[in-house]
Amino acid sequence: MDSVHISVGIQLQAEDPLERERSLGLLRRIVRAKRIVEAANAKEYEYMEGSIPMEWDAWIRGRRKEPPSIEELLKNESSREQIKTKAKEVEEKDLALLAKEYKEGLVATPARTVAKGHAAATSFGKQEFNEEPTSTANTFQPGSWMPTSKKD
Incomplete structure (x- = not known):
């Protein structure tokens, strides 16, 4: 494989030799071989991740030298x-x-919890009050309260 030199310009006041070589275009660039897969389904939108075996994927991405x-x-x-x-x-x-x-x-068997006032549930009938406060989404329902009788 022949090395390719690309001259992009000259920097006359380069401070280190590497920078000078880089400015003169003397450093070689390593060009990777282009690896292409011809998919069974030719339409890109039909591709699903994982449809290419991981061995082939590793070869395409250059993580292995030889194809599987x-x-x-x-x-x-x-x-x-x-x-x-x-x-x-x-x-x-x-x-x-x-x-x-x-x-x-x-x-112990796991206790089943019931989601009361779930967002997807529709409420029918009369609203029941509970002694315990409840909160769902943006609404807060305080617990019911009864005043105690006056003591004489």
Whole structure:
């Protein structure tokens, strides 16, 4: 590969030799090889991230020198499938163990919380007052209060 020299101008009063060489256009620029992928779907808007295998992506971006072989691609794909299978098995095992612990009473079941006054909920009927104050979005509902009887 021939080196390419580009002269962009001369700086007569360069202070260090490197700067002088740079101003004279004597430094070489390293030009990377252009790597292009011809996608199966030719329309750019149909591209989805992750549709190119990471081995090819690494080669395109210059993080690896040699393009991936078919054997490497197949090996890595089977490895990823094994990992997915093992992860699914571990998750099922964990859920079964958790269900067993709930059944035996070793672990308390999580309490279900109800979102009262949710923004998506429509309110029908009479508004109920509660002793506890509530706050949703921009509204504040103070708790109900009854005055105490007068003591004589």
